Amino acid sequence: MNLPKSSEKRIAIIGGGFAGISLAKRLKNLDVQVVMVDKQNYHTFQPLLYQVSTGGLEPDSIGYPLRKILKRLRNFHFRLATVLKVDPDTQEVFTDIGSFTYDFLVIATGTKTNFFGNTEIQSYAMPMKYLPQALDIRSLMLQNFEDADDCPDKEERKALLNFCIVGAGPTGVELSGAFAELKKNVFPKDYRHLNIDEMEINLFEGGDRVLPPMSEHASEKAMKFLKGFGVKIHLNTLVKGYDGTVLTMGNGETMKTKNFIWTAGVTGAALDGFGPDQLVAKLNRYKVNDYNQVEGYDNVFAIGDIAFMVTEEYPKGHPQMAQPAIQQGVLLAKNFENLLEGKPMEPFTYFDKGSMATVGRNKAVVDLHKLRFGGFFAWFIWMFVHLIALVGFRNKVIVFFNWMYNYINYDKAARLIVRPYQPKK
DSSP: OOOOOOSSEEEEEEOOSHHHHHHHHTTTTSSEEEEEEESSSEEEOGGGHHHHHTTSSOGGGTEEEHHHHTTTOTTEEEEEOOEEEEETTTTEEEETTEEEEOSEEEEOOOEEEOOTTOHHHHHHOEEOSSHHHHHHHHHHHHHHHHHHTTOOOHHHHHHHTEEEEEOOSHHHHHHHHHHHHIIIIIHHHHOTTSOGGGOEEEEEOSSSSSSTTSOHHHHHHHHHHHHHTTOEEETTOOEEEEOSSEEEETTSOEEEOSEEEEOSOEEEOOOTTOOGGGEETTTTEEEBOTTOBBTTOSSEEEOGGGEEOOOSSOTTOOOSSHHHHHHHHHHHHHHHHHHHTTOOOOOOOOOOOOEEEEEETTEEEEEETTEEEESHHHHHHHHHHHHHHSSSHHHHHHHHHHHHHHHHHTOOOOOOOSSOOOOOO
C-alpha cells in the first residue's frame, strides 16, 4: 500500500463506523499520521437502515463520505480496502491492495450478521447490516408486490405478500412497524387491485418477549403497538430453516414466504492474526482492559462493538450500541494525547444515555435509566435524538424534510426499484 513516510507516529484505524470516526475526528490536533481503512468509502448511520429498506429514505440520507467527515485532519489518509489479516508482532496490516505498518492499531470493525452456523438460512435469508442489503430488501419487497399484482394463484400470491422477520430486537421491531405502515397507508393506493389484507407481517423471536435488551415495560408497550398495527408475533419460536420459499420452525410447522429477513443476532467482525487468548470465542470480540488495549498488547486497541470490556456494572461487556462506541472513541483520542505526552491513560467509564426503539407512526418506547415511557412523546424524542446524531448538516436536513413529508402525506416516496434484486434459486 502506497502511504507517505512520516516522522510522526502512525495510528491505523480499521473501520469507519461510530467508533472509528468518533476517534479520528478528535485526533486533528495531534502530531500523528492517521490512516483509516474501510471496505466502504462512507459511514452508515445504521439505526435508520430499516427506513431505507422500506422506502422511507434514500441511501445517501444516512450515508456520508468518510473523506468528507475527516477532511479537517491535517495528516489523514483513507484507503478503500478489505483487511485480510494483522500481524501484531511485526506491526503490519495486510489488505487486498497491499500492506502497511503502524505504531498504534485501533480495531473498530464492529459486528457482522450472525447466522449461528445455519448455512441454509445464510444462503437464502435477507440480512440488513449494510446499505446495499437494505436496498436489496427494498427492491425485493417492491418486486414481489409487482409480481403479486399479476399473480392469479392465491397461495403463490400470499407467499409473495408474506413478510417474515426473524429477531425481535430493535431492528426487527422497527422493520415490522415500518412494513405495517406501508400496508396501512401506502400499498392500498399503489396496488388498488390487490387485496392488501393478504399481506402478512410475521415477527419471530426465540425468547419470551420482544425487545429483549430493553425493559419489560418497553417490551409490553412495543407488543401492544405491534399488535395494534396488525403484526403477528411468534414468541418462544425458533426458526431453523428457510429454502427460499418455505420457512421451517423449530416445532416442525412451516410457512410459505418470499420475504425472509434475518435480524436475529450479530457477532464480532474480528480480524485474522490474533490468537484465542485475545478473543471471547462465542462472541468473536476482543478482550480489552479498562483502556481498550487488546489483551497482551500495549499498542493495539479495540473500541466499539468489537471490544469486550468486563466491568463490575457490565460483567457481560458493554451493549453493542452506538453510544459505547462513540464514548470509547472520544476517550481513546484523549488517551493517545496522554501517551504522546508521557502521561498516564484514563480508564473508560460508560455513561448510559438510555435506549429507545420506534414501532411506527406516533409510537415508540424509551428506557432512560429508571424512567420508562412510550407513545407519541417517546416517538418525538426518538426522532429528535436520531436527527441530531446523523452525520452531516445535509443529511439532517434531508431526513427532516423526508420525515415531515411522510408524516403529512402518509407516504414514503423512495419506492423505486433502481437495482433489481435476483433471489437465489
